[in-house]
Amino acid sequence: xxxxxxxxxxxxxxxxxxxxxxxxxxxxxxxxxxxxxxxxxxxxxxxxxxxxxxxxxxxxxxxxxxxxxxxxxxxxxxxxxxxxxxxxxxxxxxxxxxxxxxxxxxxxxxxxxxxxxxxxxxxxxxxxxxxxxxxxxxxxxxxxxxxxxxxxxxxxxxxxxxxxxxxxxxxxxxxxxxxxxxxxxxxxxxxxxxxxxxxxxxxxxxxxxxxxxxxxxxxxxxxxxxxxxxxxxxxxxxxxxxxxxxxxxxxxxxxxxx
Numbered sequence: 062x063x064x065x066x067x068x069x070x071x072x073x074x075x076x077x078x079x080x081x082x083x084x085x086x087x088x089x090x091x092x093x094x095x096x097x098x099x100x101x102x103x104x105x106x107x108x109x110x111x112x113x114x115x116x117x118x119x120x121x122x123x124x125x126x127x128x129x130x131x132x133x134x135x136x137x138x139x140x141x142x143x144x145x146x147x148x149x150x151x152x153x154x155x156x157x158x159x160x161x162x163x164x165x166x167x168x169x170x171x172x173x174x175x176x177x178x179x180x181x182x183x184x185x186x187x188x189x190x191x192x193x194x195x196x197x198x199x200x201x202x203x204x205x206x207x208x209x210x211x212x213x214x215x216x217x218x219x220x221x222x223x224x225x226x227x228x229x230x231x232x233x234x235x236x237x238x239x240x241x242x243x244x245x246x247x248x249x250x251x252x253x254x255x256x257x258x259x260x261x262x263x264x265x266x267x268x269x270x271x272x273x274x275x276x277x278x279x280x281x282x283x284x285x286x287x288x289x290x291x292x293x294x295x296x297x298x299x300x301x302x303x304x305x306x307x308x309x310x311x312x313x314x315x316x317x318x319x
C-alpha cells in the first residue's frame with residue numbers, strides 16, 4: 062500500500078485493453094511510481110512526491126495511449142483551482158476528434174485548464190485572455206474533421222469549475238458508480254437518472270410513456286375504415302352462410318330423389 066505522503070493521480074479515458082504495465086513506464090519518466098492500478102477504463106497512479114505528480118499531469122494529460130487521449134489529474138483534489146475559468150460547450154464533434162485537437166484550438170485564446178471529450182461533444186475550461194464571447198464567435202462553426210463545431214458557454218451544472226467533484230464521478234451527470242459511456246442518462250433522459258429507471262432499461266421494461274392517441278381527424282379516418290371493413294366482413298359472412306345452406310339443401314334433395 063502507498064504511504065500517506067504519496068501523491069495520488071486519477072487516470073481516465075483509458076482503453077479497456079490498457080494494462081498497468083503500459084501505464085507505469087509513462088509515469089516513471091517523471092519520478093518514482095509507488096503504485097499503479099487500472100480498473101476497467103480508468104486507473105490510479107501514486108507518485109512519490111507532489112512535484113513528480115504535477116510534472117506527470119503537465120506532460121501526460123491528453124497523452125494518446127492506445128488511440129485514446131488519457132485524462133490525468135490529481136485524484137485527491139475536490140476543490141476547483143483558484144484561477145477563474147469559463148466552461149465552454151463544444152458540440153458536433155466526430156468520433157475521430159480527440160481532446161488534444163480541441164485543446165489546441167482554444168490555447169491561443171488563453172490557458173486551457175481542462176479539456177474533456179464525452180462522446181460527440183466536450184467541455185473546455187478556459188482561462189481566457191480577452192472576452193470569451195470573442196472566442197465563441199471565432200470558433201463557433203469552425204470545421205474540424207469535416208464537421209462545423211457548435212461552441213457556446215456551457216449551461217451545465219455538472220463540474221462548472223475544473224477539478225470539481227470526485228474524480229470517479231461521471232462527467233455526464235456528476236454521479237458516481239458508473240462511467241460516462243454507461244450513464245443512465247443515455248437510457249431514458251431524466252427518468253434514466255433514477256435507479257428504478259435504469260433497472261427498467263436494463264431488464265427490458267420500457268421506461269418511456271405510452272404514445273399519445275391519434276388526432277381526431279386521423280382517428281375518424283381509422284374508424285371509418287374499420288366500419289367499411291366490418292360491413293364487408295358481415296356481407297361476406299352472410300353470403301358464405303347462404304351458399305353453405307344452398308349446397309346442403311341441394312345435396313339432400315339429390316339424395317332423396319334417388
